[in-house]
Amino acid sequence: MEFQEFSQLLEPRLGYRIYNTNAAGEIILNEQGKIITHTNGPLHIIAGPGSGKTETLVLRTLYLLFVRNVDPKSIIVTTFTEKAAKNIKERIITGAEYFFEHHPKLQESIDIYNLRICTLHSLCNDVMQEYHSPDYQNFRLMDDFEQFLFTFEHSNLVQEDDHYLPVYEQFDYLFEKYDPVSGYRGWNNHQYPPNKWALTRAAINLFNRITEYRINLNLMRESGDSWRLLVEGFEQYQEQLTHFQRCDFSTLQSKFLEFLNTPHGRLFVDGDPENYEMYPRLEYLMVDEYQDTNPIQELIYFSLSRNAPHNICIVGDDDQALYRFRGGTVECIVNFSQRCQQQWSVECTSRYLNTNYRSHEKIVEYCNEYLLSFPQMNMPGARIQNKPRLVFGSQVHGNYPSVTCIRTNTKSDTARQFASMVKWLHDNNKIQDYSQCVLLMKSVRETSRHALQFVNELKNQGITPYNPRSRQFLVQEEIAVALGAFISIIDPDLEGIRYMRGGTAVKNNIGRNVQQWIQEYQRIAPNSAELSMYVNEATRRIRQKQPQEKLKLSMAELFYLIISRQPFSNWKEDPERTYRLGKLSSLFEQFSAIPYFDQNRRSNRGEIWASSRGGYASHKWLMDFYKLFVTRLMAYGENDPEDDEIIAPPNHLPIMTVHQAKGLEFDFVFIWGLSQQEDDEDESIHIECDYAPFCQNQIQNNIACHDKSAQDKIRFYFVAYSRARCALIHLLTQQELRISRTGDNQTGFGIIGRDPNRFRQIVHFI
Known part of the structure; x- marks a missing residue:
């Protein structure tokens, strides 16, 4: 398809033209047209609010497909959220279908579904799975919730608090904010370490940034005792991830960067000339919301674009950078042109979309x-x-x-x-x-x-x-009833709370919430015979367990059996209730998957064992359930469906x-x-x-x-x-x-x- 036809087909849909012609009949592109038709070399698009950046990104992709005849497998588009990726994909598909209506034969040569449009995390995960990366096969990718649980359980920086006290002193500002677990602001007494929930949050912050900022560990190790201890804690955490085959989002990016320098990684970027249909070369990379990129992501993008003429196109606005708390550094977009010069000795083309089509x-x-x-x-x-x-x-x-x-x-x-x-x-x-x-x-x-x-x-x-x-997730009726029914089975006498360590305020706060959940369950139980019969029968079976005998059902299985009964089966007809119950099921599954050692047995949190005297769930398991799962939910909350x-x-x-x-x-x-x-x-x-x-x-x-x-x-x-x-x-x-x-x-x-x-x-x- 010729460019002029491409533009003319778009005009009635857009309501404007991306080019004009002068008296001599020459095509004069506007700023948007120059962006869409840019084909060789790095392109830096600075797009202000309301300037139509998403539309421009979509049109540029369609131009590459329908005018430049670029193989869809050779194009990658990344953006910041799954929602944004879905929006871009739908708009590209809609645009492509419009062109197919006018040129049906193009549908035979352009498979629009071969485009990769995703977040960077999805790209890292999917590509390493597709190419069977040995350093990532059979690894479990953890989200923020599961990373918190894993770090709490397996990080020495959290567990060996006396040893790592110099690290806490070095980064004492990480403990200044209000702590929803203890109910206090700040770290009040430096003779003792902060509580383990606060330590876990701080450890995740420090570990993620070491990876995302591409820290030189040797240089950090040589810079004093607190830095040496931090490196020691980080390396121990990484060893635990490998040992238990777990991966957090930051480590995922580190693994992907290493993967790109392996034979399989080079095959993904460089392609295979002898099998081009299966392994085409990566030709165009487009990155949306670049202002929230961090240093390791920047290096990944430059690695993906390493082949000349380095067709990386970044879109963003430094004035809209919001995600430093997730590792984003606005310097990546501010210094992009300098980085292209430093990395490849090439000039970067900068284009500005500064007309605001939104506001008064x-x-x-x-x-x-x-x-x-x-x-x-x-x-x-x-x-x-x-x-x-x-x-x-x-x-x-x-x-x-x-x-x-x-x-x-x-x-x-x-x-x-x-x-x-x-x-x-x-x-x-x-x-x-x-x-x-x-x-x-x-x-x-x-x-x-x-x-x-x-x-x-x-x-x-x-x-x-x-x-x-x-953050009203835990007070919703279906969530409170489900938690109340579950706790009524595994801890009918609330012994786990009685034996729990962590301070009176924490125990009282947990106790109040647990009592409210149990009351919600007891409120609906008389009219929910199926559920109450199951709860009573499951409680009776636990009472019959011998000392240290393993329960037949895992934590997640027990929960699924609860929500398979009335009134939950009726509540599932409500989309919002269904979403919430699905989310709670996912949280139960994530907690169940956390590996740990109980009485010298390697186990996972989903396996429940009877106590040393039998008839009850293990006190240690119950305390950890309240300490890890319930407290984490209460302290940081969960969102309702969106x-x-x-x-x-x-x-x-x-x-x-x-x-x-x-x-x-x-x-x-x-x-x-x-x-x-x-x-x-x-x-x-x-x-x-x-x-x-x-x-x-x-x-x-x-x-x-x-x-x-x-x-x-x-x-x-x-x-x-x-x-x-x-x-x-x-x-x-x-x-x-x-x-x-x-x-x-x-x-x-x-x-x-x-x-x-x-x-x-x-x-x-x-």
């Missing part, structure tokens, strides 16, 4: 001015050099206060004003559906400190909130974190709690700065920790503000507004930056 002109102006009002964003290396401002290009017009600040005296007043305004918008036909609005917050837990008052005021107005990340196909159900008002809202847009964006004073620096930045002397092959920007912290907060708010189409409404109390205007470098990141005068012509105050 005043919102675009506000976002531009907001970013530039901070000196930290003008530091060398903070942003991509010579980056242009956002340009207004949307169809949203109107002479009304599109950037507004509603000031009240208290949070309760704010919540009432918010709910009343949403109701007014709906009743006056400014919106047709409540899902056209969103409330963005830092935390959406339904507690008095966070979202609860807003939820209640919405309900008072007859508006149904949609808040799947409210439908990847919808942002919110019809006529529900979504309440979201800024991270949830990334990539989305809403007509009316309400923002609460983003302008509060924050004088703490993110622990991820501290780790990054502490690890910097040991990083391999990474261009570092010489920016101090406190300035990096400020930049991250500014980006966080920028992402929130740029979600709005018609109106951006700040919700503040008078006290918070005073804080935002202090001008201190550590405050004022939320509403109008450090210079209120700069925004008087933009922000309308109510």
